[in-house]
Amino acid sequence: MENNNDVTKTPVCSCCCTKHTDRSEAERKKLVNRLKRIEGQIRGIIGMLENDAYCNDILIQSAAVNAAVNSFNKELLANHIRTCVARDIRAGKDETIDELVATLQKLMK
Structure with a gap:
């Protein structure tokens, strides 16, 4: 089975990205759909x-958005570890471990 999660040094945006990950269409669609649901939740809070x-009702919806974002991050992180990180470690790119640690520290703030 071919791994479609190759990281290259090709820029994908002009702002900050220096690498990108090739994802399967199914994986991309799944992640985008999650983000669109979160976007809908945010629009719902704006409407509220x-x-x-009532403040409490808005706070409950805000907590639901936080949970949804955390769930998205967990899924993306797990896939990143299984693919990109594992591949780089096998290739002897130990700097990927430092990158992962820094990412985890940001996620746990």
Whole structure:
């Protein structure tokens, strides 16, 4: 089975990215759908604010968004470790471990 998660040094955006990951269409679609659901939740919270919803109700919805983002991050992180990180370690690129540690520290703030 071919690994479609090759990281290259090709820029994918002009702002900050220096690497990219080739994902299968199914994986990409799954992740994008999760983010679109989160986007819908955020729009719902905006609507609640615009309609002067009760603070507690907004906080509950905000907590749901946080949980959804955390779930997205867990899925993306697990896939990253299984593919990119494992591949780089096998190739002797130990700097990937430092990159992963820095990422985990940011996620756990």
